[in-house]
Amino acid sequence: MHNHAPADYDCPFCDLPSDREPDVVYRDERVFAMICPRWWPRNPGHLLIIPVAHHENLYDLPAADGHAIFDATQLLARAMRTAYECAGVSTRQHNEPAGNQDVWHFHQHLFPRYPGDDLYRTPPQPDWLPADRRRAYADLLRAALAS
16 A cells, blocks of 8 residues: 555564564564663653564554554553553554654554653664663563563
């Protein structure tokens, strides 16, 4: 439909490297969620919620996968509130270059929110957060999901 991935696109979500598997906090047959390596300093530990099947954007996403993403988002938002003791959450999802999409596989962001965090006026850190710092947040979420 409205696709922008080049013909030789190597999808980072379809071919998730094994060293990123510890970042995954949730998985079912349709969806997985992982700690995002891109870091907003006042909103640490935000998640990417991703369909297992490759769909470039919202326009291509089958309804069943969309429902599964929403269900997982709700479950994870509740766990995030408990695990991070945040004051709220925000979701964000981008489509096409003009919509700020930069990975050509649908994904939704779930951010922990805190009073005065200025999420929408704060740029992310320039480098990815080290794996050990990401895993600390993943462990908190896994514990909240298990309880």
